[in-house]
Amino acid sequence: VSTLQEIGEKAAVERLRPFLDPHPLLKTGAGDDCAVTAASETFDFVFTTDPLTEGVHFHSGTPPAKIGHKAAARVLSDMAAMGAEPLFLLFNLSAPKTLEMKAAELLYAAAAALCRRFGAAIIGGDLAQGPVLELHGFGVGRVPCGTALLRSGAQPGDQLYVTGPLGGSLSSGRHLDFLPRIEVGRTLRESGKVSAMMDLSDGLAADLPRLCEASGAGAVLHAGRIPLNPGCTLENALHDGEDFELLFTATKLDPMAIDFPVYEIGTVTGKAGCLELITPDGQRSSLKKGGFEHFRHRNR
Amino acid sequence: VSTLQEIGEKAAVERLRPFLDPHPLLKTGAGDDCAVTAASETFDFVFTTDPLTEGVHFHSGTPPAKIGHKAAARVLSDMAAMGAEPLFLLFNLSAPKTLEMKAAELLYAAAAALCRRFGAAIIGGDLAQGPVLELHGFGVGRVPCGTALLRSGAQPGDQLYVTGPLGGSLSSGRHLDFLPRIEVGRTLRESGKVSAMMDLSDGLAADLPRLCEASGAGAVLHAGRIPLNPGCTLENALHDGEDFELLFTATKLDPMAIDFPVYEIGTVTGKAGCLELITPDGQRSSLKKGGFEHFRHRNR
Numbered sequence: 001v002s003t004l005q006e007i008g009e010k011a012a013v014e015r016l017r018p019f020l021d022p023h024p025l026l027k028t029g030a031g032d033d034c035a036v037t038a039a040s041e042t043f044d045f046v047f048t049t050d051p052l053t054e055g056v057h058f059h060s061g062t063p064p065a066k067i068g069h070k071a072a073a074r075v076l077s078d079m080a081a082m083g084a085e086p087l088f089l090l091f092n093l094s095a096p097k098t099l100e101m102k103a104a105e106l107l108y109a110a111a112a113a114l115c116r117r118f119g120a121a122i123i124g125g126d127l128a129q130g131p132v133l134e135l136h137g138f139g140v141g142r143v144p145c146g147t148a149l150l151r152s153g154a155q156p157g158d159q160l161y162v163t164g165p166l167g168g169s170l171s172s173g174r175h176l177d178f179l180p181r182i183e184v185g186r187t188l189r190e191s192g193k194v195s196a197m198m199d200l201s202d203g204l205a206a207d208l209p210r211l212c213e214a215s216g217a218g219a220v221l222h223a224g225r226i227p228l229n230p231g232c233t234l235e236n237a238l239h240d241g242e243d244f245e246l247l248f249t250a251t252k253l254d255p256m257a258i259d260f261p262v263y264e265i266g267t268v269t270g271k272a273g274c275l276e277l278i279t280p281d282g283q284r285s286s287l288k289k290g291g292f293e294h295f296r297h298r299n300r
Numbered sequence: 301v302s303t304l305q306e307i308g309e310k311a312a313v314e315r316l317r318p319f320l321d322p323h324p325l326l327k328t329g330a331g332d333d334c335a336v337t338a339a340s341e342t343f344d345f346v347f348t349t350d351p352l353t354e355g356v357h358f359h360s361g362t363p364p365a366k367i368g369h370k371a372a373a374r375v376l377s378d379m380a381a382m383g384a385e386p387l388f389l390l391f392n393l394s395a396p397k398t399l400e401m402k403a404a405e406l407l408y409a410a411a412a413a414l415c416r417r418f419g420a421a422i423i424g425g426d427l428a429q430g431p432v433l434e435l436h437g438f439g440v441g442r443v444p445c446g447t448a449l450l451r452s453g454a455q456p457g458d459q460l461y462v463t464g465p466l467g468g469s470l471s472s473g474r475h476l477d478f479l480p481r482i483e484v485g486r487t488l489r490e491s492g493k494v495s496a497m498m499d500l501s502d503g504l505a506a507d508l509p510r511l512c513e514a515s516g517a518g519a520v521l522h523a524g525r526i527p528l529n530p531g532c533t534l535e536n537a538l539h540d541g542e543d544f545e546l547l548f549t550a551t552k553l554d555p556m557a558i559d560f561p562v563y564e565i566g567t568v569t570g571k572a573g574c575l576e577l578i579t580p581d582g583q584r585s586s587l588k589k590g591g592f593e594h595f596r597h598r599n600r
Contacts, residue, residue, distance in 0.1 A: 001400055001402065002400065002401045002402075003397060003398050003399060003400055003401065004395060004396075004397050004398070004399050004400075004401060004404065004429075005397035005398065006401075007401050009427055009428075012401060012404065012427055013427055015401060015404075015405060016404060016405065016408050016427070019405075019408040019409055019411070019412040019422055020412075020421070020422050020423055020424065021412060021415070021416060021421035021422060021423070022421065023387065023388065023420075023421040023423065025387060025388075026388070026421065026423055030423075030424065034424075035388070035390070035423040035424040037387075037388065037423070037440075039339045039340060039345065040339060040340030040341070040342075041340070042340075045339070045345070047388065047390060047423070047424060047438070047440065048390075048424065049390045049391075049392050049424065049425055049426050049436070049438055050392075050426060051392045051394055051426055051428045051430075051436065053394060053428060053429070053430045055431070056428060056429050056430060057428075087323065087325060087337075088323065088325075088326070088335070088337065088347065090335070090347060090348075090349045090438065091349075092349050092350075092351045092436050094351055094353060094434060095304060096304075097303060097304050097305035097595040097596075098303050098304075098305065099303060099304050100301055100302065100303055100304075101302045101303065101304060101307050101312060101315060102301065102302075104304065104312065104315075104316060105315060105316065105319075108316050108319040109319055111319070112319040112320075112321060115321070116321060120323075121320070121321035121322065121323040121326065122319055122320050122321060123320055123321070123323065123326055123330075123335040123337070123347070124320065124330065124334075124335045124347060124348065124349065125349055126349050126350060126351055127309055127312055127313055127316070127594060128309075128351045128353055128356060128357075128594050129304075129353070129356050129594045129595055130351075130353045130356060130432070130434065131355070131431050131432055132430070132431055134394060134430060134434060136349070136351065136392050136436035138347070138349055138390065138438035140337075140347065140440075294427060294428050294429045295397040295429055296397075
């Protein structure tokens with residue numbers, strides 16, 4: 001008998017994948033930040049879910065407005081990763097009966113405010129009793145038919161980019177007030193130059209292998225080009241997680257033609273599964289995979 | 301300072317309602333079993349969420365397959381209540397790290413099997429650590445444009461119906477293996493005779509007032525006509541909850557023209573908020589509102 005702790009999140013997700021079924025309206029397989037489905041002759045709809053749990057994704061005592069903001073921001077970030085326009089969010093709130101009503105209101109107000117900023121609306125949800133505070137967000141967005149950016153499109157020779165500096169999200173508290181990259185995601189989709197995209201939630205060293213695996217590709221990372229947040233080292237950028245910047249691959253992208261900062265950090269190769277790191281002094285090493293995994297870490 | 305326990309679920313939901321926003325694609329206000337949104341020139345999409353929490357919606361030790369079945373069935377039941385065709389479900393699973401992988405698989409297998417039965421597919425979700433087992437289901441369905449059945453359409457003079465016997469769902473274990481009324485919901489929508497519909501989740505005495513309030517109507521219930529499950533009394537039918545039969549109002553419905561059993565249990569009146577119960581011996585009394593409410597009950 002194996003427990004989730006013994007198996008770890010990644011392998012557990014793989015073992016649950018057979019229960020995801022095909023559907024005539026479903027346009028993608030599992031594993032992207034959102035599922036993409038046909039909705040009309042003009043638009044595909046994208047769907048995503050994100051849990052946010054006290055003691056796992058935030059500490060007890062975190063201000064309710066920050067919890068609500070983070071819950072909405074995580075869902076919106078999944079839509080940004082597809083280049084989608086967010087439309088609707090629904091939230092399930094599980095809470096102990098001792099939760100103050102005012103805290104629930106502050107939490108929803110912050111989530112609603114962030115949604116409004118991007119033209120999206122909270123349109124439903126449910127309220128139920130539970131042992132700790134848990135927010136489960138469900139997001140609906142749309143893209144013009146066939147234009148959603150997936151993890152699987154990276155081609156050898158593409159450049160590898162991130163949309164902002166990495167590392168230190170948890171220690172700085174940035175994970176509680178980050179802004180999802182909705183506009184830059186959409187701009188990148190509309191550029192027509194992007195071959196694959198995802199958001200960085202578990203750290204570059206955990207997420208880049210996922211993009212490469214989905215694309216049947218490898219990558220070479222230039223350590224000296226990875227933008228770092230203040231006080232952060234390469235290790236932080238690779239392993240901290242919760243950056244919620246976008247990681248994408250593109251060919252012939254003119255960074256000056258994009259109204260947002262993007263950082264070229266490496267190259268996609270044809271060597272499937274081979275992830276290399278080149279230090280500024282030219283030394284090559286294998287990228288040690290890692291980053292956050294549920295059920296294996298004490299916190300989060 | 302007021303807690304959720306002091307306020308109760310119903311009032312708490314009212315206080316969170318201001319954070320639900322309008323949206324150009326949203327076709328309904330809050331309060332129905334699903335939110336209805338424009339998707340194409342042919343179909344509206346409906347969206348719903350449902351939490352299922354250990355110690356609240358099921359006891360610890362409940363077989364995983366029953367938990368998975370119930371989680372999917374509750375989401376599907378919300379879609380049945382709109383007369384919708386279910387398309388997609390996404391599930392967030394929160395679980396302690398000591399959960400056996402096999403239990404997670406049994407849980408998803410049961411949910412997937414129920415979805416398949418109605419032509420729907422699980423297409424995504426997330427897995428995270430949490431203190432107890434929680435399943436949060438997100439459902440997407442569709443109806444031909446403008447045909448979703450809402451709670452707000454009941455008219456004075458309409459008859460009031462339920463789709464099956466009520467009471468004893470928790471004590472019998474029926475709440476763990478009920479079948480959502482997808483086909484009958486769809487048949488009722490297609491009949492064109494139904495003015496309002498919802499599913500019975502908190503008990504007739506809690507849910508009928510909601511339908512009446514949404515419709516600005518009242519109702520007279522004939523106690524002797526309410527179909528009862530074996531061993532159940534009128535009290536069970538009114539207050540137990542979790543029946544997951546459909547409650548609907550219709551005019552000139554020919555029950556013989558519907559391929560499913562339906563039970564006429566009363567009449568809609570123009571006296572807004574006035575809910576009366578007539579016993580078989582002709583005595584009239586006010587219907588005592590009640591039924592399950594989160595944060596106010598010890599269990600569930």
